[in-house]
Amino acid sequence: MKKLTDFEIEKKLPALLEWEYFDNALHTDFEFDNFKDCMSAMNRIAFECEALNHHPEWSNVYNKLDITLTTHDADGVTELDFKLAAAINKIVEVEEE
Incomplete structure (x- = not known):
């Protein structure tokens, strides 16, 4: 899989609500009602x-x-x-405010 350029990433990023690009990766965080x-x-x-055989770095x-999403390869x-x-975003149902 080809690494995207910063320009390509910045062009695609507005379509992903609540995600940011920094440190060579896509980042987001979610807060839920409870642990469950x-x-x-x-x-x-x-x-x-x-x-997808693609796994996040998450905590x-x-x-x-x-x-955090990045393709290490x-x-x-x-x-x-x-x-x-x-x-x-579909799973978590991220919506525009």
Whole structure:
């Protein structure tokens, strides 16, 4: 998979609500009502990760989930990261405010 340029990433980023690009990766965080809801979302995301064979760097503390996406084999962000980020947003149901 080809690493995207900074220009390509910045052009695609507005389509991903609540995601940022820095440190050679896409980043977001979510806050849920409680731990159970957070873990439920993580489990649903895990199934999508397995289907895409692409896995995030993520951490969870109680009801908060931090996610970082980068393609290590490409040493940066690829189309696969954007595909997984879009799938994560659908799972978590990110909406415009």
